């Protein structure tokens with residue numbers, strides 16, 4: 294099948310949303326934890342987290358336009374902090390429910406039965422049930438002019454992770470801790486590692502890392 298830009302534009306709205314949301318392939322599944330200025334903990338499901346750099350350690354998330362109330366975006370703007378918590382197999386239902394539009398004064402933690410955890414070094418709440426939690430300080434919020442979305446760039450302040458999850462080269466064994474991945478807006482997947490490769494060089498055949 295061939296689809297032109299016109300074909301995509303002419304799709305029924307929900308069909309187009311599902312189609313385009315699937316095109317970028319598998320995405321990460323994270324719960325973004327924030328706290329409002331009045332002290333209400335907020336949790337929202339985001340599949341747009343991206344690695345932006347390792348030194349300084351930066352990550353980005355994309356927020357939808359603030360034409361309606363966006364608690365995550367508002368809280369980050371007002372407090373400057375957010376947490377990113379991996380979704381694993383046993384918390385998929387609670388995580389997906391966090392995408393529901395609860396009023397600002399309702400904490401999704403209470404609504405879906407997840408546990409907020411605080412840290413001395415970071416004011417935004419973590420999800421206790423998560424196997425990887427990352428505390429970030431907002432460094433830059435960029436407007437994406439073409440669609441009024443926002444790229445929120447955070448610097449990593451601290452990471453909470455089980456010792457066994459970190460391999461000897463520093464890579465996190467995501468599969469071992471059952472971190473899941475998302476496709477589209479409502480498909481959740483477990484993963485199966487194929488191979489880990491050594492650094493690719495033009496003058497050397499590719500080899501599997503032992």
Ligand SMILES: Cc1cc2nc3c(=O)[nH]c(=O)nc-3n(C[C@H](O)[C@H](O)[C@H](O)COP(=O)(O)O)c2cc1C
Pocket residue numbers: 335336337338339340341342355356357362363364365366389391392393394395475477478479
């Ligand atoms: C699978 C999935 C992925 C999502 N990813 C994002 C995302 O990356 N950015 C975003 O702004 N909203 C995303 N959403 C929508 C938010 O979860 C939803 O708007 C939520 O109500 C936001 O809550 P908040 O107002 O507390 O921030 C996603 C929803 C689902 C179901």
